Amino acid sequence: MExxxxxxxxxxxxxxxxxxxxxxxxxxxxxxxIVNLAHPSLIIAGAYATYWAFKLWGIDPLVMLPVAAIILAxxxxxxxxxxxxREARSAKYSEMxxxxxxxxxxxxxxxxxxxxxxxxxVTSPSYATDAIFIGNIFIPxxxxxxxxxxxLIISAxxxxxxxxxxxxxxxxxxxxxxxxxxxxxxxxxxxxxxxxIGIGLAGAAGSLVSFVFSFFPAKHWEWVAVLMSLVVLxxxxxxxxxxxxxxxxxxxxAFVGAYVGATWSTMTFxxxxxxxxxxxxxxxxxxxxxxA
Amino acid sequence: xxxxxxLGLASIVASLGAPAFSQDGPIKIGASLPxxxxxxxxxxxxxxxxxxxxxxxxERGGILGREVELIVSDNRSDPATAINQYERFLNVDGVExxxxxxxxxxxxxxxxxxxxxxxxxxxxxxxxxxxxxQGHDNIFYFQPNAAEYVGASLAGVVRDLxxxxxxxxxxxxxxxxxxxxxxxxxxxxxxxxxDPADGSEVADLSPGxxxxxxxxxxxxxxxxxxxxxxxxxxxxxxxxxxxxxxxxLTASAxxxxxxxxxxxxxxxxxxxxxxxxxxxxxxxxxTGDSAxxxxxxxxxxxxAPFQSxxxxxxxxxxxxxxxxxxxYGSPPDEDSAIPFAVCQGIEQAMVGAGTTDNAAMGDWLDxxxxxxxxxxxxGRFSWDDRGLPVEKPFLMTQWNDxxxxxxxxxxxxxxxxxxxxxxxxx
Numbered sequence: 001m002e003x004x005x006x007x008x009x010x011x012x013x014x015x016x017x018x019x020x021x022x023x024x025x026x027x028x029x030x031x032x033x034i035v036n037l038a039h040p041s042l043i044i045a046g047a048y049a050t051y052w053a054f055k056l057w058g059i060d061p062l063v064m065l066p067v068a069a070i071i072l073a074x075x076x077x078x079x080x081x082x083x084x085x086r087e088a089r090s091a092k093y094s095e096m097x098x099x100x101x102x103x104x105x106x107x108x109x110x111x112x113x114x115x116x117x118x119x120x121x122v123t124s125p126s127y128a129t130d131a132i133f134i135g136n137i138f139i140p141x142x143x144x145x146x147x148x149x150x151x152l153i154i155s156a157x158x159x160x161x162x163x164x165x166x167x168x169x170x171x172x173x174x175x176x177x178x179x180x181x182x183x184x185x186x187x188x189x190x191x192x193x194x195x196x197i198g199i200g201l202a203g204a205a206g207s208l209v210s211f212v213f214s215f216f217p218a219k220h221w222e223w224v225a226v227l228m229s230l231v232v233l234x235x236x237x238x239x240x241x242x243x244x245x246x247x248x249x250x251x252x253x254a255f256v257g258a259y260v261g262a263t264w265s266t267m268t269f270x271x272x273x274x275x276x277x278x279x280x281x282x283x284x285x286x287x288x289x290x291x292a
Numbered sequence: 293x294x295x296x297x298x299l300g301l302a303s304i305v306a307s308l309g310a311p312a313f314s315q316d317g318p319i320k321i322g323a324s325l326p327x328x329x330x331x332x333x334x335x336x337x338x339x340x341x342x343x344x345x346x347x348x349x350x351e352r353g354g355i356l357g358r359e360v361e362l363i364v365s366d367n368r369s370d371p372a373t374a375i376n377q378y379e380r381f382l383n384v385d386g387v388e389x390x391x392x393x394x395x396x397x398x399x400x401x402x403x404x405x406x407x408x409x410x411x412x413x414x415x416x417x418x419x420x421x422x423x424x425x426q427g428h429d430n431i432f433y434f435q436p437n438a439a440e441y442v443g444a445s446l447a448g449v450v451r452d453l454x455x456x457x458x459x460x461x462x463x464x465x466x467x468x469x470x471x472x473x474x475x476x477x478x479x480x481x482x483x484x485x486x487d488p489a490d491g492s493e494v495a496d497l498s499p500g501x502x503x504x505x506x507x508x509x510x511x512x513x514x515x516x517x518x519x520x521x522x523x524x525x526x527x528x529x530x531x532x533x534x535x536x537x538x539x540x541l542t543a544s545a546x547x548x549x550x551x552x553x554x555x556x557x558x559x560x561x562x563x564x565x566x567x568x569x570x571x572x573x574x575x576x577x578x579t580g581d582s583a584x585x586x587x588x589x590x591x592x593x594x595x596a597p598f599q600s601x602x603x604x605x606x607x608x609x610x611x612x613x614x615x616x617x618x619x620y621g622s623p624p625d626e627d628s629a630i631p632f633a634v635c636q637g638i639e640q641a642m643v644g645a646g647t648t649d650n651a652a653m654g655d656w657l658d659x660x661x662x663x664x665x666x667x668x669x670x671g672r673f674s675w676d677d678r679g680l681p682v683e684k685p686f687l688m689t690q691w692n693d694x695x696x697x698x699x700x701x702x703x704x705x706x707x708x709x710x711x712x713x714x715x716x717x718x
Contacts, residue, residue: 140557222518
């Protein structure tokens with residue numbers, strides 16, 4: 001029983017971190033239909049900003065989190081204006097964004113490597129490797145804090161989307177871009193701001209990642225498929241779905257790792273991706289596409 | 293006018309100081325390295341090692357009077373790209389020699405291309421025994437031994453440095469499912485190494501170093517080569533078996549950081565910990581006090597008093613450390629020292645053979661003996677028929693008080709530090 005509880009705790013703790021990592025990706029797809037393969041590389045950028053703030057000035061990653069989010073959000077605005085805005089009305093927009101974001105990921109990786117070298121980094125605040133022990137069961141404080149902060153940010157985002165005027169505009173654009181435009185929503189502004197929020201979430205996730213995992217510029221390739229599987233399982237564009245999928249898959253992976261073998265735990269994400277595409281392509285909370 | 297005069301004088305002074313190279317054109321040497329992708333950390337350091345060595349050779353007059361031109365390509369940690377790039381070096385760029393790439397995963401397929409083209413294949417990394425059992429006679433490995441025999445150093449440490457009554461009795465062994473790490477695993481566990489192509493036996497390593505030490509394996513597990521994130525869960529599995537010795541065979545120093553931090557979090561308390569990676573400064577930065585007492589094998593250590601040759605002159609290990617720090621502003625580690633040694637080996641082969649003809653260079657390298665060896669900053673090298681170094685032990689190091697100390701073998705050099713034991717908590 002102890003083993004089951006421990007495995008559940010470790011799965012949930014990891015799920016909290018992945019929930020924030022995947023949320024920005026989901027938001028950006030939901031509003032703009034951009035499959036942002038560059039999202040993990042921007043998480044790494046946020047991690048680097050946090051690492052250097054900690055290294056040079058001793059700023060705690062959790063304090064640095066809003067700063068990293070704002071820096072990355074500003075980069076998001078720039079990126080959208082430079083790369084995506086002009087193609088927004090293209091008939092093959094979604095397909096094109098796959099190529100554009102793939103190229104962006106490589107450019108971000110190269111830029112990070114040029115600026116910071118390919119050396120691996122990790123931020124080490126005192127809580128990063130600490131744990132709360134209750135008998136023989138432990139809760140890792142680093143992942144606990146990361147999970148709590150992650151859920152707070154996602155809750156704030158959910159409240160913003162549900163109750164603010166701009167949030168309503170984002171949701172309207174997500175549901176039907178043309179109808180939102182007809183009703184007077186400034187869709188271009190919504191897209192810019194949504195992209196900025198999505199990339200800002202990558203920055204925030206980067207701050208958490210910086211003390212949960214070690215990282216280097218090329219690390220993002222390891223996360224692309226995992227994050228995609230979370231977003232697809234949750235339903236492309238559904239932030240709630242992504243959060244639930246993150247907890248589900250991380251818990252399942254933890255149990256697979258504990259009871260089947262570590263070799264198979266990573267496979268859980270890809271198996272889930274395969275099965276969900278086979279059985280329910282729209283994901284757990286996604287809408288079934290209408291047939292013309 | 294003054295500017296032109298100054299520039300003219302400067303160019304005259306510079307030309308007087310610069311070595312005069314032959315008119316035959318530069319010797320082109322190609323190296324395909326993983327500068328991006330999963331091996332990019334080590335790949336970039338390999339590039340630095342090669343470039344520093346070539347720069348120093350050129351400052352000293354080049355090889356056979358010719359300047360050396362290094363062509364480096366990024367293979368993105370992808371075996372197919374590495375193969376294509378070596379073929380391009382040979383068929384398009386017209387290189388006269390090559391330097392090897394990083395990791396067994398990339399070196400294994402590259403070995404066939406270079407053998408087919410009769411090129412000397414000097415490997416900085418590629419420890420899997422299978423690479424040397426393919427029957428190629430052009431391979432020369434520039435680390436002490438194949439991965440399968442790394443465990444001999446760990447066994448030596450346990451046997452020679454730990455009092456018998458305090459020796460570990462149980463072991464947990466965890467490993468990346470990686471070419472190199474799997475090789476180390478095979479040696480420790482005493483497995484039969486087979487050729488994946490036809491299933492034939494390459495080597496029978498039974499009973500294995502762990503069995504020879506009388507250690508009981510209480511936990512063994514592998515994690516996937518890429519994308520593994522569940523370090524705490526894995527560390528917790530190990531902790532629950534309460535092993536005396538933890539062996540972590542990581543594919544990179546980055547994984548060693550993740551493992552060490554995970555063991556720290558779960559409060560594992562082994563008597564002894566050995567990792568296959570973790571000599572780098574970044575490992576210490578990422579792990580802090582948790583690194584205390586961790587054993588790591590290495591091919592190079594800054595304290596080893598190796599005297600080598602570079603461009604015909606004596607060049608000590610300390611000279612290398614000084615030149616590296618001057619060039620890159622930080623101390624080197626083995627990921628830069630090993631490729632530097634490869635470059636020294638190729639230079640000595642060209643000079644020794646008096647030509648850049650690879651068949652002659654290969655014959656010259658083959659003819660090296662322990663007394664008349666290739667002399668590098670990794671020590672002296674001569675090779676057996678397979679291309680593995682003869683009688684060359686790995687160095688065993690241990691992190692103590694924030695310093696990577698050289699602890700074993702004890703009779704190789706002066707100044708060996710005492711091993712701290714037991715480790716206890718992380």
